[in-house]
Amino acid sequence: MKLLILDRDGTLNRSRDDHVASADEWEALPGALEAVARLNQGGWRVVIATNQSGLGRGLFDVASLNAIHTKMHRQLAAAGARVEAVFFCPHAPEDACHCRKPEPGLFEQIGDRFGIPLEAVPVAGNALRHVQAGATAGCPPHLLLTGKSEYLRGHANGDGVLSEPVPGLPEGTRLHEDLSAFADWLLAQPEATT
Numbered sequence: 001m002k003l004l005i006l007d008r009d010g011t012l013n014r015s016r017d018d019h020v021a022s023a024d025e026w027e028a029l030p031g032a033l034e035a036v037a038r039l040n041q042g043g044w045r046v047v048i049a050t051n052q053s054g055l056g057r058g059l060f061d062v063a064s065l066n067a068i069h070t071k072m073h074r075q076l077a078a079a080g081a082r083v084e085a086v087f088f089c090p091h092a093p094e095d096a097c098h099c100r101k102p103e104p105g106l107f108e109q110i111g112d113r114f115g116i117p118l119e120a121v122p123v124a125g126n127a128l129r130h131v132q133a134g135a136t137a138g139c140p141p142h143l144l145l146t147g148k149s150e151y152l153r154g155h156a157n158g159d160g161v162l163s164e165p166v167p168g169l170p171e172g173t174r175l176h177e178d179l180s181a182f183a184d185w186l187l188a189q190p191e192a193t194t
Contacts (some may be wrong), residue, residue, distance in 0.1 A: 002043050002191070003116055005107060005134065007125025008050035008086070010147025011179055012036070013072070015126070019054035023067040028075055029146060035183040037081035042187045047114075048086045049106040049123075049130070056092035085113070102129040107137035124182050128168050135170035142174050142182055153177070160185070 009015040014027045036046055054060050069086055076083055087106045089099040099105035111118045123134030124142040126149045131141035145153045156175040157163050176182035 001045060001114065001116055003047065003110075003114055003121045004039060004044045004186070005047050005049050005110060005121055005123045005139065006036075006083075006179070007123075007127060007130040008048050008072075010126035010149075011124065011130075011144055012048070015147040019059050020068060021054055021060040022064055023071040026068045026071050028072075029179065031178065031180040033076055033079035033081055035178075035180040036076060036083065037079050038183050038187060040080075040082055044186070045084050045114075046082070047084050047110055048088075049101070049110060049133075050086065050088045051101050051129070052088045052090055053092050053100070055088075055090035056095060062090075085110075101127075102132035102136070104133050104137035107134055107139060111137070122186065124176070124179070128166075131170055131173055132168060135173070140174075141170050141172065142176060143169065144176050144178055144182055146178050 006012060009020055012028065012032045013020065014029060016025060020026050039046055052065060055062065055065065073083065087109055089097065089106060091097040091100050107118060118138040121139050122142055123131060123139040124144055125131060126144045126147040131143050135141045143149055152175065155163055160174040160176060162175060176185060
C-alpha cells in the first residue's frame with residue numbers, strides 16, 4: 001500500500017490566523033484538490049493529520065469541524081480525488097498531549113490504523129511542526145512552501161534542498177513549491193526512493 005500523510009491548513013486549504021472555524025471559511029488552495037486526484041490516480045492513499053486546537057479553545061465545536069470536512073470531501077470528490085481519513089488533535093497547546101504536532105502521536109495512530117511501517121509513508125505539509133512530527137515518527141519529510149513556509153521560497157536549490165539550514169527543519173527534508181509540485185515530484189519517483 002502506498003500511503004501519504006498531508007497537513008490540512010496551508011497545504012490543502014488556505015490557512016487563517018484565527019483558525020478555519022466553519023465550512024464557509026474553508027477554501028481549497030489553487031491546484032491542491034487536483035494534486036490529490038493525481039496522487040490517487042498514481043495509487044497513493046491520502047490521509048490528513050491536522051492540529052485543531054480551536055476545538056480545545058472553544059472557538060468551534062465538533063459539528064463545525066465535521067461540516068468543514070464534509071465540504072472538503074465533497075470538493076475533493078468533485079475533482080476526482082479522495083482522502084481516506086482525517087486524524088485530528090483537538091487539544092489546546094497547554095494540554096501537553098502526545099497527538100498535537102510536533103509530537104508524533106497522530107502519525108503513530110495512522111501507522112497503527114493502516115498497519116504500515118511509517119518509514120514508507122511520506123509526509124507533506126507547510127508547517128515545521130508537521131514535518132517535525134512526521135520525521136520523529138520515522139516518515140520521510142517534505143515541506144511545502146505555502147502558508148507558514150512561504151518565506152523560504154527561493155532558498156532551495158534545484159534538488160529541493162535548502163541552500164542554508166533552517167532551525168527546527170529535520171535533516172533530509174525536501175522542499176516543494178506547493179502540493180501540486182510535491183505530487184509531480186512524488187509521482188516521478190521510483191517507489192523505493194519515496
